[in-house]
Structures are given as C-alpha cells and as structure tokens.
Amino acid sequence: MAKMSNDELIEQFKDMSLIELSEFVKVFEETFDVTAAAPAAAAAAPAAAAEEEEEQTEFDVVLEAAGEKKIGVIKEVRGLTSLGLKEAKDVVDSAPKAVLEGVDKATAEKAKETLEAAGATVTLK
Secondary structure, X not given: OOOOOHHHHHHHHHOOOHHHHHHHHHHHHHHHOOOOOOOHHHHHHHHHHHHHHOOXXXXXXXEEEOOOOHHHHHHHHHXXXXXXXXXXXXXXXXXXXXXXXXXXXXXXXXXXXXXXXXXXEEEEO
16 A cells, blocks of 8 residues: 555545544544544644634625615525515515525625625625
8 A cells, every 4th residue: 555645645534524534533543542632722722723724614695784776685685595575575674684694605705796786785704
C-alpha cells in the first residue's frame, strides 16, 4: 500500500459519512490504544479560532422592508418558499423577517436579487 499524503487522507475522509468516520475513529483508537478526545481547555481556544476563520456556508435571506411594491414582493416570497398567499403576506408585513434560512450562498444571492428586483430591501446573514 502506497503512503498517502495528508491532503489525500483528508479527501478520503470528505467522502465518508459521519457514521463511517465514527467507526474509523473507534477502530483507530483501539488499534493504537489512544483516544481522539482532546482535553477541554486545550481544544476550546484553537477550535474557536478555527470556527472564526471558516467561510460561511449557510445564509439566511432576511426581508428588511417590502418597499412600495408590496404585492410584487409577496408574489416573490411565495415563489421562493412553499408559503400560501396569507403566510407570504404575513412574512412581508412582519419585516424584518427571514424568508429563507440555512441556504447555500448561490441560492441566497439569487433570492436576494429576485426580492430586490420586486422592490424589497434584503440582507444576507
């Protein structure tokens, strides 16, 4: 078996499910008589720094204001979500309100463009 580089190992781990990774960790710990758990104090600071450096992958599309063309914004909210007319109107009336939550960047930007074209004020968070 050829020796794999760190990058190759990471790519292999990316292809595994969480269950497969969990099973791998258990086998690794048993094979080498080690534990993967780091001391809480030592792991907390680097983990917090790493989280700040990671690029945001999930976005919320927040309707800040409907603008003058409220009916058009309601139609676009309905088109972006599975909401009915009354629910979409309630979202628009209760602005600022999240229209979409936890979506990828491309979906969020497309939704923002659509709502802004209808006259709404939108932010991504």
